Amino acid sequence: MLDRPTSKSGWEARAHALRIEGRAFIDGAYVASLSGKTFERRSPIDGRVIASVADCDQADVDRAVTAARRSFEAGVWRDQPPAAKKKVMLRFAELIRENLDLLALLETLDVGKVIGNSLAVDVPFCADCVQYYAELADKMMDEVAPVGPKDLAILRREPLGVVAAIVPWNYPLIISAWKLAPALVAGNSVVLKPAEQSPLSAIMLAGLAKQAGLPDGVFNVVPGFGESAGKPLGLHPDVDMVTFTGSTEVGKLMLRYAADSNMKRVSLECGGKSPHVVLADADLDAAASGIAWGIFYNQGETCHAGSRVLVHRSVHKALVEKIQTVQREQIGLGDPLDPAAQMGALIEEKHMERVLGYVDLARSEGATVTCGGTRVRRETGGYYVDATILDDARSDMRIAQEEIFGPVLVVIPFDTEAEALHGANDSIYGLAAAVWTQNMNAAHRFSSAIKAGTVWINAFDKSSLATPFGGFKQSGFGRDRSVHAVEKYMDFKTVWTAYS
Known part of the structure; x- marks a missing residue:
């Protein structure tokens, strides 16, 4: 060998x-x-x-x-x-x-x-x-x-x-x-x-x-x-x-x-458009880590990628900053053959162009491109898009409804629990979801009410061969x-x- x-x-x-x-x-x-x-x-x-x-x-x-x-x-x-x-x-x-x-x-x-x-x-x-x-x-x-x-x-x-x-x-x-x-x-x-x-x-x-x-x-x-x-x-x-x-x-x-x-x-x-629901009392460091890895791992090319974040307005900006920090310090993009890289290339040029098209759509819909949204490493001949956050979005935007399947996170602030729950379920998909809170009463209310095949509480993408995987609705x-x-x-x- x-x-x-x-x-x-x-x-x-x-x-x-x-x-x-x-x-x-x-x-x-x-x-x-x-x-x-x-x-x-x-x-x-x-x-x-x-x-x-x-x-x-x-x-x-x-x-x-x-x-x-x-x-x-x-x-x-x-x-x-x-x-x-x-x-x-x-x-x-x-x-x-x-x-x-x-x-x-x-x-x-x-x-x-x-x-x-x-x-x-x-x-x-x-x-x-x-x-x-x-x-x-x-x-x-x-x-x-x-x-x-x-x-x-x-x-x-x-x-x-x-x-x-x-x-x-x-x-x-x-x-x-x-x-x-x-x-x-x-x-x-x-x-x-x-x-x-x-x-x-x-x-x-x-x-x-x-x-x-x-x-x-x-x-x-x-x-x-x-x-x-x-x-x-x-x-x-x-x-x-x-x-x-x-x-x-x-x-x-x-x-x-x-x-x-x-x-x-x-x-x-x-398909999937899995939501994270981040309540005001959440451990923001843990949530930021789970969210960043849940969307930027494998370049976001994951069926159940946590591509939507519904976050309480009181912790909205703090959470986005922490997500950016995790991505910047832990999830670097590089050559896939480099053992140090954590993000690689998108599957093909057509898909890369599709992902970048959603960034342009986000701007036209009124969302804010907080970071990323560009093709990088063009000189290699490969298909790379840097980690992207589309902030200040709404659930009725196409970027919040359609599966982008790339390293693109859509952030939607909310004010009430009812608004968060409605937003989490406001999708044709129901593959996975996560709830971040220290209040277990709220956690279990959400886990019961969210229509998804898997709901994580204070975690994301934990799995075992002993647990079934699949979705509800059009997932x-x-x-x-x-x-x-x-x-x-x-x-x-x-x-x-x-x-x-």
């Missing part, structure tokens, strides 16, 4: 020496697209082409779904004893950890997140997730229903069949694991469609899964664009379920595809993480025996 680089130049040298696999993975092998088409994958770090990736379409999707269906019906994975499934998945988790540096480098090159986070968060969390569900393999039990004395009603959990997992570009490894691991432990076969902006780590994961002993056809990866690969998966009559994380707009398309095809199951984790439905995630990849069958 190579020694881990400790400097930017060391990681750059490692990156330039990489030979990156860009082919699809279907039926246990790396294969070119049937059309032979590929697309260039450019790193957001500097715009450099880092890989040529298979451009999969309907024919490749058909091939992957056929392989998945064949493996499922043959029972090569579905019918393995729980202890055997557990052994393979534990080995899979171990191989992810053994390839930590390579997977982290791929993730950073592909999506522009800083190498320190890829090493400490993304790859370890992926491995931990696979291990978590591996440990469930021999602990899931059927049930016996309480019926009459001459009847036996068994409630059996059975896998659905072929699961299509469509994942976004912001946390490719973590979210792929959230879908893949529970679907596999339930006994399904999986076709994974990574975002076209972030296919590289998923392609490598498939090879590691085969190395761990996963049978051919059980885990397939089809890189490609949404219209050419994602839509055919959504419409495919032999896919039993689509589990999707991404925009609300595309999530709605998945529902239409399911209705227009075979009424396949759909699970959606979509979607269904849950990733926790034992409950397995349930959506299975169905109940009642077996009723009458005897005398």
